[in-house]
Amino acid sequence: MGSEGAPSSGGADSDAPPAVELDGVTKRYGDTAAVDDVSLGVREGEFFTLVGPSGCGKTTTLRLIAGFEEPTAGTIRFSGESVAGVPPEDRDVGVVFQNYALFPHMTVGENVGYGLNFADPPAGMSRDERVAELLELVDLPDAADRDPESLSGGQRQRVAMARALAPGPDLLLLDEPMSALDAQLRERLRVQVRKIQSELGITTVYVTHDQEEALAISDRVAVMRDGRPEQIAPPRTVYRKPSSRFVAEFVGDNNVFAGRVVDVEEGAVEGDDVPRIAAVDVGGEILRVDIDDVDIEPGDRRTFCVRPEYLRIGDGESRLRATVESAEFLGETTRVTLDWGGRDLVVRTRDPLSGEVVVGFDTEDAHVIDSDGA
Amino acid sequence: MADASRGADGDRYTLRDRLAGRLRGRLLTALAVVTSAVLVAAFYYPVGTVLIEAVVVDGAPTLGVFAELLRDPFYFGEFARLFAGESPLAVARALLSPDRRLGIVGFTAYQAALSTVASVALGLPAAYLLARFEFPGRRTLRSLTIVPFVLPSIMVAVGFVATFGTGGTLNGVLGALGLPPVDLMFTLEAIVIAHAFYNAPLVARVTTAAWESVDASAVETARSLGAGPVRAFFDVVAPQVYPAVLTGAALTFVFTFGTFPIVLALGGFELATVEVFVYRLVRDLNYAEAAALAIVELVISLGVLLAYLRYEAKNTVSSRGVRPLPRKSLIPSTPSLREVLPRLGLAAYVVVAGLVFVAPIASMVLASVTGGDGALTLDHYRFLIDRQQTGAAFQVRPWPAIRNSLAFASAATLLALPMGVVVAVLTTRRFRGRKLVDAAAMAPLAVSGIIVGLGLLRGLVFGVEIAGWRFAATGAVAIVVAHAVAGYPFVVRTVAPGLEGLDRSLIESARALGASRARVIRDVELPLVWPGVVAGAAFAFAISIGEFTATVVLATGADAYTMPVAIERFIGRRLGPATAMGVVLLVVTGCSFVVIERLGGETRGL
Incomplete structure (x- = not known):
């Protein structure tokens, strides 16, 4: 897990300890573990995202890193140094909350400058200059004297961002900072957030329930479920090669097939380009899929998935016959739900479909899920 | 580079930091x-x-003082016989008989209960007016509801003497109308009205707040599901307002159960409550009995408070982000019965409320500038x-x-x-x-x-x-x-x-x-x-x-x-x-x- 892809920035030594490291961290509330034995590392300068459905423990993980909660067990380290017992105000973190939490009794400028009560602005810069610089950075150069109440949601989010960055934190923690905004604004802001993060090269942990946002913005993504990460990998890997059925279905649309392996065609020679292919019996239909280096033998029960965009109408190496059930017009494509012997399949197409259709996929576009795929 | 930065970072969270953090946490x-x-x-x-x-x-530790107190009909009336070992049936019969005795504790509870009823009766219409109607001065009136509560009780007592006393404003008005004078001084009525003066605004205040936090969309949902306005009130509004009324009532009972200056000034020792009697016992240096009586008072007050707190804990509803019910104008929009009747009721209420709340203060001010012969004078200030x-x-x-x-x-x-x-x-x-x-x-x-x-x-x-x-x-x-x-x-x-x-x-x-x-x-x-x-x-x-x-x-x-x-x-x-x-x-x-x-x-x- 997470072996693929290097962080896009930072360029830190591979031996250097991670900027943030969780080592067997557990947080219990009574009998329930909100965070359950989590170990992960965030690299220097990395944009790292925790994504998952509500209640998966992503926000609690962030709060543990910020120091708002102390773990029940395990250790959190910043650059190799344990932060156990260090209160949030001494952790040099910047936090942006979902509701922005701007101080309503202060102006925008006072909000942004608040952290400078406890940390010096960069050398040679006055407090006011630092505030102005940050407001410039988030594209709100004239807002210093305004009242937070008078700002729009998007503007408040940017002020919260500027406030968190003003004291020059080592680590930026963002807790669903965009979920209260409308879709268009969210897309624009996430580009801006990512741009600021890259410019500053600041290590960032981002929490969201929106998998599309997670894929768009991150260097690496941890998909969480029931208090632990199911997969930690760069967005492309998470999307193309989900490690579990949960990840396959949570991230994007997917068609998941479960069946029994009837045959494995080995490549001619070890290390040859000819791929290993398995023939899987799914509900009586034999479907052929690439299995890369997954350890598979005939007789195994296996799960694999094919993204809707790789299911082609009337084409593909593995084919099956299904009936159109419903169609949603999404603009650039139409999302069609097919019924295949009682199973739902999803395809994306530009052309209207109806009645019985043949769909298929190439063996290389199927991904065998490494785990047992419950 | 890695090692260097590691060394520098190693000192980032010193022992002092951690200790300071822990100490600040303990501040x-x-x-x-x-x-x-x-x-x-x-x-x-x-x-x-x-x-x-x-x-x-x-x-020497003893429960003798309590035992004596509980069995004394002077304090517990017919209930004392219960503590003395008589059958509950006989006590119940005695309580139903016309010449029952309540004792000091019984009387205190009785006047507190009457005062609570009076305060709720006088407070609810005010809450209705303040929560559901829009009129000039509504905000001022709402903030004024706090005033009686903080008025010095002895001053209110003076106001009531000036209003209801033998030579008070009430008898002056009655005399001018050719009616016989009434003497409300040293009666239960005077005490209850004075307590209502104090506590009705409190009831009105908590009830108004609860009423204002009822979400209009809850009422609209009930209406869209087929409930009429009256049914929607009883199904949606009343259950949310009711706990606040109970809050007001419980606090009123506790306050009036422990009442002192008002009863001392308006009731004297003839209509003594527990607190007045504790005072009297202290004055007579009978500390043991005073303490025992005060404990009885405390147990009853705390009992009511705790019962109320338990209830409150169960019934707290958060009222965030609600859209309040729209306020109505005081002028009826149509001359229909449903529009006019509540407003007429409120008009009658305003007259009564004016009498209870304004008269004592006005009478006090008036009495302070009126001489024995009824002419205006500054003699009292000169005194x-x-x-x-x-x-x-x-x-x-x-x-x-x-x-x-x-x-x-x-x-x-x-x-x-x-x-x-x-x-x-x-x-x-x-x-x-x-x-x-x-x-x-x-x-x-x-x-x-x-x-x-x-x-x-x-x-x-x-x-x-x-x-x-x-x-x-x-x-x-x-x-x-x-x-x-x-x-x-x-x-x-x-x-x-x-x-x-x-x-x-x-x-x-x-x-x-x-x-x-x-x-x-x-x-x-x-x-x-x-x-x-x-x-x-x-x-x-x-x-x-x-x-x-x-x-x-x-x-x-x-x-x-x-x-x-x-x-x-x-x-x-x-x-x-x-x-x-x-x-x-x-x-x-x-x-x-x-x-x-x-x-x-x-x-x-x-």
């Missing part, structure tokens, strides 16, 4: 300890020393000035009373504010035993002021010996402490809701930006709940200015008397100077309110 705990110490020294210890006398006689200039040392002079009142109130407010804020901060955090802390901190509301006064008198003023050192405070210090203890629960009550409503992420944002927990209280929490703090200060100040019960005990003999004590000493002899002094008290109370309001801006809460 609240430290403040809580200080507050508890003040409470113990100024409340629990003195009260304890008095109450212990009920169960320790001549150095006060003369007394100030020529009064003997043992006589009550006005200026020391005013000066003392203001000094005690300022000092008591300064003490009550930090105590109240600390308790509010503590009780709004989640931890095990929070309810217990809440109850222990609120206990001063339920304990007899006489007992607090007596305990402070004997514990602080007469001095305590601890490890060979003698600690003694002056009467003035004891009065300030007693007032602070009486006033700080109101600071808690006005500050806590604001803190409760604060978004946790505001506090966490400030922490993440580098502020310590204590600094966050200063920079974020206090500024945001400032109106509540100011309101709490106003309360503490007003409670102190008007406090009579503990003061009258502590001011005995000393020259530490306050305005309310001065009024009480005047009222026994002549009404005129008492009303004049009452007007002075009214002006001083009013001015302090204006000053605090100006300083702190708008007040809300409670």
Whole structure:
């Protein structure tokens, strides 16, 4: 897990300890573990995202890193140094909350400058200059004297961002900072957030329930479920090669097939380009899929998935016959739900479909899920 | 590079950082300890020393005093026979018979129950008017509902004497109309009306707040599901308003059960309540019986308070982001019965309310400028000035009373504010035993002021010996402490809701930006709940200015008397100077309110 892809920035030594490291961290509330034995590392300068459905423990993980909660067990380290017992105000973190939490009794400028009560602005810069610089950075150069109440949601989010960055934190923690905004604004802001993060090269942990946002913005993504990460990998890997059925279905649309392996065609020679292919019996239909280096033998029960965009109408190496059930017009494509012997399949197409259709996929576009795929 | 940075980072969180973090985390705990110490020294210890006398006689523990008290029909009426071992059936029969005796405790509960009913009856229409109608002056009227509650009770008593007394305004009006005079003085009616004057605005206030937080869309949902307006009211509005009415009723019962100055002035010893009798027993130096009686009073008051707190805990609903019901105009939109009838009812209510709330104050002011012959005169004020200039040392002079009142109130407010804020901060955090802390901190509301006064008198003023050192405070210090203890629960009550409503992420944002927990209280929490703090200060100040019960005990003999004590000493002899002094008290109370309001801006809460 997470072996693929290097962080896009930072360029830190591979031996250097991670900027943030969780080592067997557990947080219990009574009998329930909100965070359950989590170990992960965030690299220097990395944009790292925790994504998952509500209640998966992503926000609690962030709060543990910020120091708002102390773990029940395990250790959190910043650059190799344990932060156990260090209160949030001494952790040099910047936090942006979902509701922005701007101080309503202060102006925008006072909000942004608040952290400078406890940390010096960069050398040679006055407090006011630092505030102005940050407001410039988030594209709100004239807002210093305004009242937070008078700002729009998007503007408040940017002020919260500027406030968190003003004291020059080592680590930026963002807790669903965009979920209260409308879709268009969210897309624009996430580009801006990512741009600021890259410019500053600041290590960032981002929490969201929106998998599309997670894929768009991150260097690496941890998909969480029931208090632990199911997969930690760069967005492309998470999307193309989900490690579990949960990840396959949570991230994007997917068609998941479960069946029994009837045959494995080995490549001619070890290390040859000819791929290993398995023939899987799914509900009586034999479907052929690439299995890369997954350890598979005939007789195994296996799960694999094919993204809707790789299911082609009337084409593909593995084919099956299904009936159109419903169609949603999404603009650039139409999302069609097919019924295949009682199973739902999803395809994306530009052309209207109806009645019985043949769909298929190439063996290389199927991904065998490494785990047992419950 | 890795190693170098590691070395540098290794020193990032020093032992000092960690220790400082832990200490700052304990700052609240430290403040809580200080507050508890003040409470113990100024409340629990003195009260304890008095109450212990009920169960320790001549150095030996005994329940004899209680047993005697419980079996005495003088205190418990027919119930005493129950404690004496008679069958409940016989007691029930005796209670139903026309010549039943209630005893002092029974009478106290009876008048408290009547007062509660009267207060709710008088308060609910006001809540309806304030919550559901829009009219000019609505906001002013809403903030005025706080005024009776903080008016000094002895002053209200003077107002009622001036209104309902033999030569009062009521009889003047009746005489002018050719009707026979009525004598309401020293009757149960006068006491109940005076209690309603006090507590109906409280009922109105809590009920209005609950009514205003009913979400209009809940009512609209009920209507869209087929409920008519009346049905929607009973299904949706009433269940949300009802707990608030109960809050008002429970508090009214507790306050009127422990009533003292009003009954002392309007009822005398013929209609004595428990508190008045405790006072009398203390005056007769019968401390054991006084303590036992005070414990009985405390148990009943605390019982009601605890039952209420349990109920409140079960019925708290958050009312965030609601769209309130639209207010109606006072002018009916159509001449239909449904539109006109409630407004006619309200008009009738306004007349009654005007009589109850305005008449006593107006009568007091009127009486202070009216001579024995009915002509306007400033004689009563002249009397006060003369007394100030020529009064003997043992006589009550006005200026020391005013000066003392203001000094005690300022000092008591300064003490009550930090105590109240600390308790509010503590009780709004989640931890095990929070309810217990809440109850222990609120206990001063339920304990007899006489007992607090007596305990402070004997514990602080007469001095305590601890490890060979003698600690003694002056009467003035004891009065300030007693007032602070009486006033700080109101600071808690006005500050806590604001803190409760604060978004946790505001506090966490400030922490993440580098502020310590204590600094966050200063920079974020206090500024945001400032109106509540100011309101709490106003309360503490007003409670102190008007406090009579503990003061009258502590001011005995000393020259530490306050305005309310001065009024009480005047009222026994002549009404005129008492009303004049009452007007002075009214002006001083009013001015302090204006000053605090100006300083702190708008007040809300409670």
